[in-house]
Amino acid sequence: MPDDAVPTAAAPTASASTGDAARDDWWRDAVVYQVYPRSFADSDGNGIGDLRGVTDHVEHLAALGVDAVWLSPFYPSALADGGYDIDDHRDVAPELGTLADFDAMAAALHGRGIRVVVDIVPNHTSDRHRWFVAALAAAPGSDERDRYVFREGRGPDGAEPPTDWESDFGGPAWTRVPDGQWYLHLFAPEQPDLNWDRRDVREEFLTTLRFWADRGVDGFRVDVANLLVKDLTEPLPSLAELAALTDGEHPYEDRDAVQEVYAEWRTLFDSYDPPRMAVAEAWVPAHRRARYASPQSLGQAFNFDLLTAPWDAGAWRGVITENLDLAAQSGSTSTWVLSNHDVIRHPTRYGITAAAGQPNAIGYIPAFGVDPTITVDEELGARRARAATLLMLALPGSAYLYQGEELGLLEVADIPADQRQDPTFFRTGGQRLGRDGCRVPLPWTSEPPSYGFSPADASAPPHLPQPAWFARFSVASEAGDPASSLALYRAALALRRELGGLGRGEGLAWEPSSPAVVHVIRPGGWHCLTNFGPAPVDVPAGQVVLASAPLVGGRVPTDVTVWVRAGQR
Template sequence: MTAPHPTAPATDTDLVPDGHAVVPPWWRQAVVYQVYPRSFADADGDGLGDIAGIVSRADYLAELGVDAVWLSPFYPSALADGGYDVADYRDVDPRLGTLEDLDALVTALHTRGIKVVVDIVPNHTSDQHRWFQEALAAGRGSAARERYIFREGTGPDGSLPPTDWESTFGGPAWTRVADGQWYLHNFAAEQPDLNWDHREVRDDFLTTLRFWSDRGVDGFRIDVAHMLTKDLSEPLPSAAELKALPRDGNHPLHDRDDVHEVYAEWRTVLNSYDPPRAAVAEAWVDSARVPLYARPESLGQSFNFDLLLAEPDAAQFRRLVTDNLELASRSGSSSTWVLSNHDVVRHATRYGLPRGDGSRDPRERGADWLLRGGPEEELDRDLGLRLARAATLFVLGLPGSTYLYQGEELGLHEVADIPADRRQDPTFARTGGAHVGRDGCRVPLPWTAEGGSFGFGAGGAHLPQPAWFARHAADVQDGDPDSTLTLYRRALALRRTLQTAERLEWVGTGREDVVHYVRPHGWHVVTNTGTEPYRVAGDLERLLASVPGDGPDVPGGSTAWFRSRRSSAGL
């Protein structure tokens, strides 16, 4: 064994001088389940998931064993970007329900011991937001336009955009309005970027944080947390110049140091509640800068996406975990582990595609597969699911919090066959179909093997569900001892009893394709990403495995949990 990995201070349950236990915040080692509301469950039969549908599945979430539910945006929206174009940050889309329905959901989850995290989308609003509508009506030089980023165009008559920048979703990052000015949108044209130098913008989001905290929300996930503040001093760089600039805290658009002035104000508001409200940053930044977002004086936690970008490879897993535990120790936070979410090809599919040569990450190969129509001959569904189950048990054993994405507990693959006229992701339209977008991981869930929408609702579903969903339906897997749903339930129940102090110790295996770590109280996790079985040494009791079996052998493409028969062994 090697030395225990250093972790953040004061994360264990310790005794203070008066003899009382110090209990770490709930989020440090939580399992958080992401609900994409429009695709989870449809209570009113209109084809769109809703808040009442989530309430109807509260028992399912409790039986699954999650600690918290993260709700992707449920706000009023024109759905130009799946709800991430927000028209009102302090209301519920009437197609999804009412504020009273949201209150009922919070109560239903809290009654079952489940925390609630909601999405905050602060980089941009919808173009339907009252502020943007005021800006359009008010015209040049108005106070209303100062809340956004408007500029004059270039060229003799101002008919050319201020720069040649491209949006994240493809196409230009500037759109011209009727009076000739242009506004910046780093995403879809329906998502104008806010001006975070404007005091009214900052104050309004503080009001939003208080609004939801007062309604009992336990935490917030911050969308593109690294992009709020910008320096658009003239002259503006070209796209090539912008791309060449280092992202060292001074980049005009990304990961600026001054964004943490915003989050310091947010943290003051969040800490004014008892208990303090949690926050986690979605910050796609250089790894060395992740701790800035995870500091206690900032948001407090930040996603690490390294495993989401990785192959199912033992040596790679160990290196990335080591690196991210070190990053967490720098910030005093806990790490986060993610294998799938609403923005990427599901990991069961990524792992079932042919391995790359290392020049591109698996997300890109998955996107290429979708673009070619998802040819079945290139996807080994059984292998992909086998490796996905193994990876899930690997991350569920790690210190820190794990984020699950709806449907992965059913072993769902990506849905590739979506007709062009049914696709909703703006990436598809803005790139002329060159990128198919993220609809394939957002298809409504199959709850039953029967029915027109597999139990999603009484009517159809807003994205087409494939026939193979029937094999993955929740009612088919319920009670099956070998199903993926049963594996998740058993793993989360066991984890609740085993997950204590935030420490980890690596154990040598003598093989590059096998990784072994031990947690406090003799909890051993062994992952074999190779093809040959691996025999674990020691007096260990087998607790759970991603494939059926018993004894000390861990087959290829699997993970097994063990416990030392001597509880004091290990750490």
Template structure:
């Protein structure tokens, strides 16, 4: 078994800072316009200087890119446009050499339609054992011309696609992503082999894509889509409880998942230290503990934090609820503000004509003043998240204060979920535009050629090169914040401070204080030495849309001892 090279406390992940790399948009080493693993290797120094504890890689597997790489052809290989298994090993070794752990995406709900198992199923025909590994059904109507039921894909359109031989197959996402049948023992065993394959190559853990969707109830009579969709998870306060009993929704969060993830845990625990896992879990908050249970995945994404509008009350409530749920499960919670599926939080927090819930998936062009306010709020929120007990997940480019790219030409759109709604383009491409590394160049240092998604002109001014030269840049703030977090991190508790309705403040066990001002007016800070702010204080007061970290004032004896 490969030595993963990072031997430490097996609970390292409980308060780790994890940086998400979207490989196709991180760095391009061979000049073909697409990011690759050698490109990542060439930029390891950036990750080291940032001070992250782990890097999570979005899918790099062979793929037709029908859904940004989440349509996987082969779970145990690297797409040739991204590199080779040797390149992957080199990246792992380089990160481990600096004490940075490696987490990779695993996509167990569906494969691509080019996967060898699906191709076998197509060739074998209706009624064959090969088709049992996926979800095939006969249609309704006189000649089976109607789909088995009225379920819809999460990306829009029918959830069923008909084959020339008359049968239909289920896909909760695009038609190029057929869903696995997790009732089939071959499917379960093959994924255990995949987990071991990457664990043996030195991977430290996995991010489990749509972890709540694997098990499904396909018994007739089918529940109508109107009922199914009305009972999908909602943000806290956005709807009533599910009409399905816990664990009984036909498509997600089913009770059978406990058995699946218990078998995964056996594989994880066979390594020393155990492999880590975090589930992408869009479920009702009270159901998160099932996924973060130490007998299952161990940790689950808590998306209620990023659902928050810019309001102190909502942040306070979600933090309290999240910490309580994590304590119940015996795990640590997660704090996420941006990722590859959502509008960047610097843009989400800017004043906008869109409603707060729309800003997760849609963005409109905003002026300089709104952009600046959005960035202030974004860095304030990041400081708040980094001061909390639990794991903080950063998305590539947020350390540069990147806004969503809102002017991608229609001809360049790659996202299968992209659509126009009331004249607003909803697409995930805006947060997947390749990173700017240099002030100028054909793709701002991303590579030697034009990037696979168009980069805006303003990228040069926020590039890594530009910001590294400034002590007041967003990048400089992130580097200081992560350094201080490592210095100050302690325990997993906090004590709330009463600093006013518009201020979120708390103290960690060692006296580290975090204060975030959500109000419109400056606010006084509690006693202490100010170690970091995202904007300058004004006459000793914390301005609006700002965060500050304070520590107890050192005594003379403490300073000289």
């Protein structure tokens, strides 16, 4: 093989499964692909992706080689928060299809060896949910209101909110209703928080979990899993006082009692054969994460540390070491994530050439796309993203991919204000651009106006505008290009399976290397080396089976990852 060649591997043509279809613990090393349904594929031309659109593209997912699909919310919603404001947790939004469409999609995915994971959103409902409608119609102190978190206001006439807490999307965390009471919403006002001290709230979600598990759903991603249980005993602390609280003391974040909820869920999950899996979205300190990932709780928890880690060898070594240790403590496996529906796509993140505030929380790039001093080196970002992907996929544990990352999609920053949808943008007066830029509908072909997202005779444009440069990132344009991002992902996932499940187990050894290099060895003598430094480095002895970019003179250049089979040439 020439020095500068990038090895490729044939894409799988049968099942995307690792070959261990009967494994109950499939999730421990699975590659899970997140589908944001409204932006994946539009089958009926209304400009909104739908469940039939997913069904239509099952072969793309099978050819990619993923083990499971996680679907972001597809439930009835007014879309105050991209579908996370849910009217009915046991139905499908009419614009996305029907329960029959869900069943057909699940059957098509299962038929190709791909499991199905759905989003569960237990912290809140929408303000159109039957329970909240009843709460507003009932009197203060009523049973209906007690399902949510209602409080009297401060001041002589109760005109001030109960606390000065802020919503995660900006603005106050309390909204006043006509009779003078205030209700808590840690997110948008259209997302009132539930009272998880109530038995009927707990039973409602047990019923919801059974509903989807009985339809054949294989697992659940639990939204903001750390926020459910609250202690709002008076007097409530101020925003400043919250910052001084220690583990377990916060009135609504990561309280110990939330594990009682998940222990009950685990009993339900384990009553199925095979047991249903669950993964917690819990933005908590690393030392608290293992509680959510334990076998007595949800069983797995997202590790988001790579979302905020700089492109630096030391930072990556630290993240990998800490999270493998946490996985050992919990008895679970680590989860690796580079992009999702809440953060800037990683090719853009790695290409930002000036500090832009908090790098990757929900819409927290205050001036990204607005401040002319903040630029993105797209070539640099793409190169580092490819290297990061190969390093991530070589690590023990499971990997969660976000739709479009297999195409190397960049963040779409220049969406007109009147076409944005994220509440973060509006509640901060445009100071935070929000998450719309990573949720733009996918390009399947290179032909405008919708790049294959919608049928040619669509009655409406895509719900978020697609830029013209999407044409060169389409599935159709990349499918035949051996140097494309899509080809790299297909090759990497095929090799991951060929190696007997590269993510299997927690076995990982560190090869001594320079400070600018991350070099790990996996069982069977497989080496993964990433060069974060400016100078080329030697390739480990053996056969290079995959590289994120061409080698130069037989050496690994800057911002490149190689996979090497030791002892072979």
